[in-house]
Amino acid sequence: MSTDVLLTLSVFAATIVGLVVFQSRPAKVFGVTLLALVVLGLADQEQLISSFANPGLLTLVLLIVCSLALEKTHILRLISSNLMVKSYRKTWLRLYVGTVLSSAVLNNTAIVATLLSPVRNNPYHSPVRLLLPLSYAAILGGTLTLIGTSTNLIVNSLFIDASGSSLSFFSFTAVGICLVVACGMTLWCSHHFLPESNLSNDDTQGYFIDARLGDKSPLIGRSIEENGLRHLESLFLVELVRQGRLISPVAPNEVLEANDKLIFSGDITKVMQLTQFKGLSLFADSNGLLKSNLTEVVIRNGSVLDGQSLKSVGFRALFDAAVVAVRRDGERLSGKLGEITLRAGDFLVLAVGDDFKTRKNVSKNFIVLSGVEPETKMGAAQSWITVGGFIAAVGLAAFGLVELFVSLCVLLGLMLFSGALTTNDITRRLPIDVWLVVSAALLLSQVLMSTGTTDILLSLTQLNVAEHPYLTLAVIYLCTWVITELVTNNAAAALMFPIAWTLASVSNVSVMPFVMTVAFAASSSFISPYGYQTNLMVFNAGGYRLKDYVKVGLPVSIVYALVVLFLVPYFFPL
Template identity: 60%
Template sequence: MLFVFSIFVLTIVGLIRFQSRPAYVFGITLLLLYSGSFVTSAQLVASVANEGLLTLILLMLCSLALEKTRLLRIVATLIIKESYTATWLRLFGFTVLSSAFLNNTAVVSTMLAPIRNNPHHAASKLLLPLSYAAILGGTLTLVGTSTNLIVNSLAIEAGLPALAFFDFTLVGMCVVLACGFTLFLLCPWLPEHEVEVEDVKQYLIDTKVQQGSSLIGKSIDQNGLRHLESLFLVEILRDDQLLSPVAPTEVIRVHDRLIFSGDVAKVMQLNHFDGLSLFAHENGLPLDNLTEVIVRPESMLLNKTLKNAGFRAVFDAAVVAIKRDGEPVSGKLGDANIQAGDNLVLAVGDDFKHRKNINKNFIILSGVEPDIMLSGHKEWLVVLGFFGTILLSAIGLVPLFKGLVLLFGVLLLTGCLNSSEVIRRLPTNLWVIISSALLLSHALTNSGIMLYLGHINSFFEHGLSPLWALIIVYLLTWCLTELVTNNAAAALLFPIAFGLASSLDANPMAFVMAVAFGASASFISPYGYQTNLMVFNAGHYQLKDFIKIGLPISLVYGVVAISAIIAVFGL
């Protein structure tokens, strides 16, 4: 028993000491427990293949397909308004509702670019409320945050009934309303930091507005062209006139050349705008096979334009984007004079690799894997399939695990997801953390530590009341989630909470909820929750900003959460 307890304590110490590597800490814990025979092989297998854990993994993988649709981006364009209050309310409401059903990391990631590029408000005035709203929204449903699914899997493992989809909703609504109101009152104290200007020496991407495009007659802002992820509209070429910088009120006209700067891997976003073609499209090549090259000093292309050089015919390739470190490239790609050392991203044809002139003209760096975006029937399949699965689970017609297995299979078969991106985005670290924590709870039970909690309670003169035990469990979980991560806090404190509830003959559901809501109460530290870390860097915040705004939110959250748990579930 002492050795298992020592491993438990050392795991917490390791998580605090190595905050950026929780998977390694939990992995060592798993190896120690199994090698020391403190758990059985059957318990190890059951922990790794736990249904609740697999449900979480499937939910995250299926949400990858949703990220490839235009749904979140379209909604994002409707949020930013000239009025700060209107923008804040729209942002908070959208983020809370979205995070209740979607991966809140994906929601925050989608909103980062629109907020940073908006012309009306400082990004630092909106990014922290964005993260807090995502955290609060995640408390509303079973699938709202990974911690709820972790707690559900731990509850099933402990012999409790599985948590229903809306078991969290009443308590979650209380904390959303109370903390949302508090956050709104604290808005004047949010910092107002300048956002760094985009580096125009990134890749430049040339696009053309075709006849009949829905972009024509609408402003840049109305079309959502300032709300793209990692792409920034730097100039418009119109009738040999160059417009730069581009005002958000500038109205798009037919045949305008829109020049974007940014990450070429995000170029597939532009496919969502009908009637907007890329230079590669004009040359009849798709964008799903990109290659990055550098122009050699002895290249035949030097001081020639792409059009004059007959680039498409000579190399069976078309230039998607160009970057020149010495000076910025401006205007249409086809009219740019190629220089030695230019970085080009090429959409290549089937014959590209067989051409003998490639190595004479280019140094091939690597393939560029673009973020593939979905459109047409595949986009509808993903959106309807995802929300249909969630709806069927919510009303109890199809278990969430079964629905996600079927949806995942359909997404793979239809090409909405492919095996390479699934392998690349598989949340292996989360898998290791949760399965190791499940195994640790088995070890604590096997060693008799859970029974020992009952003996500790007898040392109190009148016994520890369920109310104080609930408060202690919540505070311990809250402190741990601020020190380490929300998932680790939930996994480590659950067996302690369940053991206390059993020894006090209290309602275990109240203690389960105390762990779930305590693990989601990360408002003070930028490192305790992933969305906090995302906005911490994007908004140029300091730790004092999180403390100043997050401490009052945490206090309100704690009081409301504990009160609502007692009112809804009882002790």
Template identity: 55%
Template sequence: MTLHSYFVLAVFIFTIIGLIKFQERPSVVFGVALMTLFSTQMVTTDQVIKSLSNQGLLTLILLMLCSIALEKTRLLRLVAMKVIKPSYNSTWLRLFGFTVFSSAFLNNTAVVSTMLAPIRNNPNHSASKLLIPLSYAAILGGTLTLVGTSTNLIVNSLVLDANLPSLGFFDFTLVGLCLVGACGLTLYVCRSLLPDIDMKLTDAPSYFIEAKVNPDSSLVGKSIDQNGLRHLQSLFLVEIMRGELQLTAITPNEVIQANDKLIFSGDISKVNQLRLFDGLSIFAENSGLPLGNLREVVVRPESVLNGNTLKSVGFRSLFDAAVVAIKRDGEKVSGKIGKLKIKPGDFLVLAVGEDFKSRRNIRKNFILLSDVELDSRLSGKKELLAIFGFVVAIALAAIGIIPLFKAVLLLLGVLLLSGCLTSSELVRRFPTDIWVIISSAIVLSYALQNSGVIDIFTQLMSNNSGSFSPLLALIAVYAITLLLTELVTNNAAAALIFPIAYGLAVSIDANPTAFIMAVAFGASASFISPYGYQTNLMVFNAGQYKLNDFIKIGVPVSLVYSVTCIIAIVFVFGL
């Protein structure tokens, strides 16, 4: 081995060590590796540019950006309303089936994010009995298609970079179906191992938001549960003001009446969810101001508001603004916003008019904090365009009419031109970490090839090919990928092991496709650790689990997954 070979191998090893030690910052670890290899001329400028613009990587990024539009529709929320039922077994089966199917075609992180609120707020079952199955179902569903998980798209990007034919949309499906069936049955049989945790919701400071039910609203005459008001993301219905009657102990069967004031508590950036309900108007909108321009302020001690209500001081005419939400640290606010007596230090979110900035009394009464950016929602024709556009793009790619990259690029253009997505949303949600991780991993694979490490490894395997049967080598590749997935992350594991797996397959004259699939499925096999896969981490925090909770249910699922995976890969692809 040359000095260059030893250096690149050292970078490879230290990258793995860095990923284990700094699990929460994989993009930084990979970024340091990229800069080290580039600055020491272990890779060329052309190779770095080629890595950053890899077609498979760009396809993944485009798909994630297009899925933002789907998150802004009511589709997933409406389906979520149909999942939670009084029967635990019925709920479990519906949740598993819906999540598997959705995750096969949508970003599984978005699916899990949408389902978190309905599960945590459901009155029938302990959330801890459903959240781990939710994450596992999302992982299993992601293995069914090329677009089901970022891992499969990452592996495909590495396949393209190795000048191999692209993996097909349904190349994963047969093995994936075996895994869904075997692991789903295992998870259902072992559901008694799931903990029953009494959720202790933290009293994080939340904004207090008022919405009025108009007399012609379709919500009238239906219960809270039927209207889906308990299935909102980061917003919780805490009170109903019915005339002078204040309802605080709200049951799912409480029927909405005309002119009810619904009081929500939660994340102000999610307030646009309320606008998707027919005939539900937010307090500020009744003052004639739109929610497109919001400012967060704090009430000064010398403000004229102190000790007075918004109505008594004529807030709208005084400041050319209307209160959208109010927050009071250290104290719970209750009642109608317009009749609350304002105190010094109250946080207000204001919908402001054109004259707001020019009013001389603004800085005398408020400390200006910042603009508030809302998570926007789609409705009407834009909602239909986002849903059907996504379905058509994926369908055209699935049946081979146009390449997936072209389909999602055209879809993104349509979503931008139609206003379903904005440039600011793309900038804010751009998956920079994934871009850095994958492009850096491709650069690392170039360095391994340039320095001769892959050639040395291939020669070593060729000289000892009698000691390695294709089946044993396949199992070894899968096991190493699975271990790295649990220790670091799924994306990092796939990117690091791919060049080794492909080189090993070539050196022992085995079927490269089987080894590529072993990497793809092994990188998705994160069931034991809550840190190896993003959906696991999401439910780990939301369900207030302990590490042992994942180990108890994850070990049997992981064992069944591994055995089924190896058998299915050998049967479907051959060695």
């Protein structure tokens, strides 16, 4: 065994161990992998540059950037406006179909973010019965097209690097449709495993808002009732903190004292009415940011905020933003806003400063949502250019008239020229992490195959593809699925593609069944709230527990696996 092979095996093994140990930091793990390959002389300059400039990867980055403008339009809100009806069956079906079709061409994180509020606030059905199906529908919809999910585009990037050609727009559609139908039926049958509503509809629901009474406020010495603090629109005074002592519930005749902390809960869009009370300031007001645009975010799994309080991490210095309110759906928060221990999945409303958009740590710690108060209001002309341009770009590429990369370049230029996108938008949300992960994966894939390391790995497995092709596909699927649930879908696709490709190549069988199996298996995250962004977004919103994902997601995972393993060889013969 040569030195290069030993070094490559060591880097490959270290990458897998690193991804398991540091599950929330795949970009850093792959970054170290890339450096190791270059420093150890396993990859040359030409390979490094080609990995970062891979056409499939650049197409993925362009697609994500162009999708940012779509989030500013009203297209997703129009989709959500007519989903909720009195019949649970009809509501479930409308939500499932609408989400699936939208996710086939749009960013599924944006779709779930837009639909969260209509589902939570619908007057007919418990959100707990709809939110998890919403997340699963978004995942399944992504399997329908090449651009439905970043996983498909990452596999396509690797495929282009290995074969020199691209997968077609509809390569995934036949199997994807079968998955949507079969898994949708399974999900409907398993909805009985969803918990009964554990979210109350009392006044404690909504955002947790912290206001402080100044020592010279005219409200001091007067009761809650006299000050008119019990009759606010969609905001409710749920508790009062006085000299470290918590008072809850707050009686109407409770007399206010200087430096009291008043804790409200309710509709965040009504928060500005609190500033009308002289001497009453919000948590963000003390930071001088309250008059800035309000931005809603979700704390990512692995964020530096997870398990910390706002004060302990120095939130303002880190992000040039102040927290106006926090919400943890399914649980009532208590105490001072700055001292609450935050968790992954918590929703925050931020009053942001001028530097917030350009802070590189924003995307690493938050999923940025829209809908509280959009940072920019898109005009009618800009909306038409954005929506019409996106449909045209995707349509031309889908029918093979223009390369997707070219059509997206033109669309991006139009968006920048019309003002639908700004350079600040792109700078703030450029998917650097995805770019780094895929580039490193491409480089690792090249090294694994050029050094013959994959051949040695395959010899260790003692798999004879020619004799047991279906068993081999099952093993590839299982390994990819495990990595997806333990790490991330993108990492699973990146690590398993070179192994699957080499398995097929050395055995003189078609590579397509193996490529497609990796792609579909990497999107099969149904039994963990942390394996996929949309699962995390609905985790707290629905008050779910890990066992809920297992009970509902396991049947879906089994059916998903069976459909892939039976139909991929049918549509892509071995």
